Amino acid sequence: MAELTPxxxxxxxxxPEKKSDHICWQCRSLKPVLKxxxxxxxxxxxxxxxxxxxxxWCVADFxxxxxxxxFDARKK
Ligand code: SF4
Numbered sequence: 001m002a003e004l005t006p007x008x009x010x011x012x013x014x015x016p017e018k019k020s021d022h023i024c025w026q027c028r029s030l031k032p033v034l035k036x037x038x039x040x041x042x043x044x045x046x047x048x049x050x051x052x053x054x055x056x057w058c059v060a061d062f063x064x065x066x067x068x069x070x071f072d073a074r075k076k
Contacts, residue, residue: 016045044058
């Protein structure tokens with residue numbers, strides 16, 4: 001059995017609710033809305049933990065981010 005990195009393991013248990021073209025999906029700073037979650041507003045894909053730190057910034061699904069000055073690529 002292949003060993004997973006901590007990030008790869010989290011990807012197997014923290015399944016996002018949505019899919020979109022945001023660059024945020026490849027960024028370490030996105031905290032996605034998880035599948036089956038009832039709490040968050042329906043129009044967000046998740047929260048950015050970097051922009052506006054120490055507060056979280058809601059990433060809307062209708063405002064697709066293609067480029068970001070604070071992008072921090074996930075290692076794969
Ligand atoms: S830093 Fe930029 S690319 Fe990364 S999650 Fe935040 S808004 Fe998205």
